[in-house]
Structures are given as C-alpha cells and as structure tokens.
Amino acid sequence: MNTFAAKAASALCTLGLSVVLATSVYAAVDRDAMIERIKPHGQVCVQGDDTCGTASAAAPAAAAGRSAADIYNRSCAACHASGILGSPKFGDGEMTTRLNEKGMDTLLAHAIEGFNAMPPRGTCADCSDDEIKDTVQYMLDND
C-alpha cells in the first residue's frame, strides 16, 4: 500500500511537472506569437536614421519625385474630394470661383498659412511653398 501510494504520488508529480513545463513552454511560444500579432503595423522612421531599414533612404527621393496629384491625393483629397467642412469641392468649380474672387496670391497664402478650417499646408507639413502652389494649380486645372 505504501509502495503504491509512493508510486502514485511520484506518477502524479511527474505528470504535474510535465503539465507545468508544457504549459510554460506553450505560454512562451504563445506570448511571442501574441507580441507579433499586436505589434504596430507601421513604424515611424525618422529621415536619416539608418537603423530602420531602407525606407528612410528612399524617402527623400520619393519626396522629391512626388507630383501635385500625389500631394493632392495624400494631403488634400480627404477634405476637398467631398467638400467636407465647407472646403471647395474638387472638380465642381468652386475653387475657380474663389480664384476669380480672391486671386491666386490669397488662395496660395490661405493654403500655406491656413484659413478657418483649412489647415496650414493642408497638413502636408513637409510640402514646400512651390509644391503647395503646384497642388492648388492642379486643383484649379481639374476644377
């Protein structure tokens, strides 16, 4: 009886230990998978920082090569495509009406400095004045 009890206890112990081991190994694998699953989709890579891959090296070239249409689509369309917040809607002639009323200098100054709900540079913080000008011209050309 004593032997049986000892054997049973030892078997239970071994079983318990394997369960604990198995659980912790499983938990470790699970945790890595979980971290992989919940990590952010994008990472901010500051220009000139070589530690975050080739994206930073490609960024200046991409910035230099972007067209007015690219800038419009990325930074202006969110509001101007639908005319949200009272913005002159792309392609419905309102930007041209404003041009005739105010002149290009005012439109441009408002696009660069902001005007009521129109944010400065339309949120394209790294857009040069010339790029903003080309983008306003692009909007007028397609108005």
Ligand code: HEC
């Ligand atoms: C957050 C929304 C928003 C974004 C993004 C945005 N705009 Fe605007 N924009 C507006 C609104 C609203 C107005 C109208 C402001 C008013 O008349 O009170 C406006 C007006 C303008 C005007 C006319 C200004 C005037 O004097 O009548 C120009 C030009 C313009 N936007 C250019 C741009 C350009 C270029 C971009 C992108 C680089 C851009 N906007 C991005 C909301 C936006």
